[in-house]
Amino acid sequence: xxxxxxxxxxxxxxxxxxxxxxxxxxxxxxxxxxxxRLSWEKGSISPEAPRYPKAVLRSYPFSEGKLSVLEGTxxxxxxxxxxxxxxxxFGAITGKLHYQACTEKECLPPASLPVRLSYDIR
Amino acid sequence: MRKLKILMATxxxxxxxxxxxxxxxxxxxxxxxxxxxxxxxxxxxxxxNGQTLKLSDLRxxxxxxxxxxxxxxxxxxxxxxxxxxxxxxxxxxxAVVGVxxxxxxxxxxxxxxxxxxxxxxxVLGTEEMAQLYGGVEALPTSYVxxxxxxxxxxxxxxxxxxxFEEEIRAxxxxxxxxxAADVDSAPLPVGxxxxxxx
Numbered sequence: 001x002x003x004x005x006x007x008x009x010x011x012x013x014x015x016x017x018x019x020x021x022x023x024x025x026x027x028x029x030x031x032x033x034x035x036x037r038l039s040w041e042k043g044s045i046s047p048e049a050p051r052y053p054k055a056v057l058r059s060y061p062f063s064e065g066k067l068s069v070l071e072g073t074x075x076x077x078x079x080x081x082x083x084x085x086x087x088x089x090f091g092a093i094t095g096k097l098h099y100q101a102c103t104e105k106e107c108l109p110p111a112s113l114p115v116r117l118s119y120d121i122r
Numbered sequence: 123m124r125k126l127k128i129l130m131a132t133x134x135x136x137x138x139x140x141x142x143x144x145x146x147x148x149x150x151x152x153x154x155x156x157x158x159x160x161x162x163x164x165x166x167x168x169x170x171n172g173q174t175l176k177l178s179d180l181r182x183x184x185x186x187x188x189x190x191x192x193x194x195x196x197x198x199x200x201x202x203x204x205x206x207x208x209x210x211x212x213x214x215x216x217a218v219v220g221v222x223x224x225x226x227x228x229x230x231x232x233x234x235x236x237x238x239x240x241x242x243x244x245v246l247g248t249e250e251m252a253q254l255y256g257g258v259e260a261l262p263t264s265y266v267x268x269x270x271x272x273x274x275x276x277x278x279x280x281x282x283x284x285x286f287e288e289e290i291r292a293x294x295x296x297x298x299x300x301x302a303a304d305v306d307s308a309p310l311p312v313g314x315x316x317x318x319x320x
Contacts, residue, residue, distance in 0.1 A: 024193075032192040032234060062196040062280055100193055105279035106260040107194040109223065 002120040006084045009045075011117060013038065013076040015097065022069040023099045025055030029068055034100035034110045038076055043093035044086045045119060048079040060104050082121060092118045152275060153289055156296075159272035162187065162265060163254035167221075167245035170232060175219065175245050178271060184211075184293040185267040186218045186286065189247060189258045192234045193224070196280035197262040201238050203283040207290065208242040214294050215269065218242035223252065223261060268293050 003009045017023055026036045040047040053074045057066040080093075096112040162185075166176040177185070188204060190197035204218045220242060224230045227246055235244060252258040255265065266275045266289050275289055 032230070033195075034193045060195065062199040067195065102195055103279075104196075106196055106262065107191070108260055109191070110193065110225070 001117065002122060003045075003080075003082045004122050005082050005086050005088075007082045009080045009082065011078045011080060013050075013078055013097070013115065014073060015070075015076065016073045017071050017101065020103050021101045022058070022067075022071040022103075023101045025068040025070050026052035027055060027068055033067075034098070036070065036100075037098040038078065038095060038115070039098065040093055040095035040115075044083070044091050044121070045093055046081040046083065047093070047095075048081065051077040051079075062104070080117075086121050088121050090118065090120050092116055153266075153292060154274055156268070156272075159268065159270075159274055162267050162271055162273050163251075164271075165251045165254065167248070167251065170228065170235060170244045175243055177219070180217055180219070180267075181271045182269055183215045183217050184269055184290055185265075185271075186216075186290065187221065187265040187267060188218065189221045189223055189252070189255070189261055189263040191223045191261050192230050194261040198238075199280060200262055200264075200283075201240065203286065205239065205241050207286065211290055211294065216290060216294060220244040221247040221251070223247045223258065266290065266293065268296070 001009060001011065023036055024033045028035050036052060038050040038052075053070065053076065055068040055070055058069055058071075059066050076097075093116075095115040095117075097115055098110065098112045100110040101108045162177060164176065164178045166174050169175045177187075186204065186207070188197075188200065190201070201220075204220070207216070208218045220240065222231045222244060224246070231244065231246065234240075247258070255263070260278060262277075262280060264277045264281065264286075265273050266277075266286070268274045274293055277285070
């Protein structure tokens with residue numbers, strides 16, 4: 001992305017979950033479940049709190065009540081502030097998307113995917 | 123202050139590797155023939171009470187070895203079944219052993235055990251131990267062991283309670299039949315023979 005010092009930039013992070021799977025949402029409502037979480041390393045640009053999409057409340061054969069999940073393709077909106085003191089030129093900020101996925105029959109261990117955003121501050 | 127919109131795509135290609143496992147039939151009791159069963163890998167781990175649980179010490183019992191985690195929804199359905207099975211079959215030589223794969227350890231597992239009133243022994247699985255059982259990529263994964271410590275069935279993903287109960291009953295009865303045959307064919311003790319001769 002290209003941005004100027006003092007800008008606020010919104011970066012949509014598009015996530016696609018494999019067919020037949022769901023991931024626990026950012027607000028699972030159960031203390032034992034692992035929420036979806038996007039985290040960033042420290043960098044020249046400052047991430048704000050991510051805005052997660054609205055979760056789907058879905059019943060599964062294994063759940064007593066409805067579970068708060070995300071499935072298919074969804075977007076997390078991430079704002080970055082470009083400090084007025086940031087140095088000009090190319091850079092990158094890296095982060096991780098932490099998730100825990102299940103099917104209707106089984107669950108995979110919590111895992112994370114690397115996320116990298118390259119930028120050019122002008 | 124300007125607001126820019128930038129597009130960035132991250133694709134979560136998750137779960138693809140375990141699809142083949144999910145497709146395996148897990149809805150019917152299917153014990154392996156006795157001569158094809160392999161010995162379950164032994165391990166010794168500390169249980170929730172701080173005592174060492176050595177799998178091979180449970181030889182002589184039918185054992186349900188259940189890999190699970192607190193964050194696993196399907197696992198939570200099976201746990202109340204296991205609690206009841208432990209209660210129902212314990213006196214017939216049956217034991218459930220839970221192996222939690224929670225990365226947060228006892229801090230996560232002990233409160234969960236209390237909430238669920240778990241009545242069977244629990245250990246924390248390790249990476250090394252999981253490797254002995256094929257890596258345990260997805261949860262729940264359960265191994266049903268016969269009285270000789272051999273793997274009679276493996277279930278990946280949630281299984282019906284009926285399937286577990288059928289398998290456990292069959293394995294418990296197998297021992298009862300063998301024991302009865304042994305008594306019938308066993309030679310009488312010397313003392314009894316002497317008493318009968320008079």
